Amino acid sequence: MHIVVFGGTGRIGSAVVRQALAAGHRVTSVARRAPTLRHENLKSVIGDAQEPSVAEEAVSEADVVVFAVGSRGTTSTVVRSTSIAAVLKGMRANGVKRVITVSPTAVAISRKAPLLRKLWLRYFVHKRQRNPFNDVERVEDELTGFCPDIDWSIVRSSRVRDAPATGTYQVIPDGELRNERPVSVSDLADYLITSAEDPSTYGTTVSVVGSP
Template sequence: MKLLVFGGGGRTGRDLIVQLLARGHKATALVRDARAFGLSYDRLRAVSCDALEPASFQAALEGQEAVLSVLGVTGFWASLRPMTFYRDSARAIVTGMRAAGVARLVLVSSIGVLDKPAAPAWYRALVKPLLRHKYADMRAMEAFVARSGLDWTIVRAARLIDGPLTQHYRVGAGGTLPDITTISRSDLADFLARAVADPAMAGQMYAISR
């Protein structure tokens, strides 16, 4: 498949690209600065873009078969502030996909969007309130994508950590899962690579955790 990856320059994005290439796909990484991207493989190209401006990535969308987005707000202080990045970037991506005639979208969200995630007490008591603005923006993103008319799959990830690819993780249909812990970026990328190639997963929401 010919696949476009938003957020390809991040840690999850890089893992995802490597795994997509290993599965025989062709990948286009959309990044802030292609000159600083650093990855070089056959069947991979990098394109500089602004994820909030469809005109900056419209040409890269042409001829693609599917889009994956692992975009996110990083940094402690940035994550505490009111934001609209998630919903705005989703709107830009959907706008571009419609114009290019690309229907398949796989997008990462967080298990934190749930009112009562089955996560440790310290997370529910301390972390979730601090990230309330971020989770509210993610909920708005999910709602917009679900109404987009695209063949979407939304993946709600547990807390992301660096770690090896194990392929030992749990997936919850409907976007919920008991006993949420963490998920390595490599294992999340493994599931995303599976999902984008499976038409039966379109229109579905999943949760993923170890």
């Protein structure tokens, strides 16, 4: 399998790159800087994912695209939404169908969440993170509302920690999350890779969290 990782030098993206290579896959990392990792099955595309020419070149031979682009801070941003538009354009130009995107779990308020969590998210987190969350929501809306030709999945991650893989993480359907538990970045990367070609995950939104 050839996996193209946008945001391939970020915290989540680099974990996906590393574990995909260890599993024997071919990987293309797309980022503004080259990855420090060197591997015979790793190709690096250095550039801005918001540029359609960069995205189209990167996905030309992809089987699966993992979209782990992010931005820091709380100021207004369109980095994610502009990038996903360029990526989808490149995918369509090359006949690539499969994309998995990564979002924070806090962007959505689960109907099963305890009342205190709902209040905390609505009146603290969403107010503080309104600008970046707007950008995440634009990405999710693009996939769910305007991509009937794309086999997309939205994977929301809880508090990601740099801890060893446990292999016992939970995958919870949209709206069913009760308690957000920290998840290892390695466990999150494992799910992104193992679900990459699983048709049962197409058109789904899930949260990946740590085990109780």
